[in-house]
Amino acid sequence: MTNKMTIKTLYVSTLVLASLYGGQADAKLFDLSYSGIGGAGKFQVNADQVSPGNYNVETIVGVGNGSKITGLSPYASSDNSLSMPGQPYVSFSGLSFTTAADVSYNLYSWNNSYYQLSSQVDPIGYPQNGTPITLTAGVPEISTWAMMLTGFGFLGFAGYSRRKTARVSI
DSSP states (O other), X not given: OHHHHHHHHHHHHHHHHXXXXXXXXXEEEEEEEEEETTEEEEEEEEEEEEETTEXXXXXXXXXXXXXXXXXEXXXXXXXXXXXXXXXXXXXXXXXXXXXXXXXXXXXXXXXXXXXXXXXXXXXXXXXXXXXXXXXXXXXXXXXHHHHHHHHHHHHHHHHHHHHHHHHHHO
16 A cells, blocks of 8 residues: 555656646747758757747757857847747748857748848848758657656556556455
């Protein structure tokens, strides 16, 4: 009996800790990468949901065109928003960031394609000066998969032990 209570206590404690760790319900972390003629990069953005599938980017970290990303930028009049109901989508105004090399970049969408602008090439940020890129959402890291599988394991074990107890009590 004590062993079952210990398992239930562990299970409830895990659920409570997971709910505390989750943070805001409307905030989300996205892993994104891009590549193309003008360069490549990989970064994470933390964004707040403003409506279903639409997010305002609050912070960005990673590497852009071989240099560390230092933060968001207003370059090329970006709106720094994402739409993520599947494939990542940046608006025509785009997502802009500055790198440690003191260069700003803008990733934007036009005619169902993605483009990159660079402040080195175009200080003002005219869309016609962009180079084509491929923008993709990253696959979750191994630790994310491990945590998810552990959670499923706890749920399966809780269901199994509950079913076994029900059979004994009949």
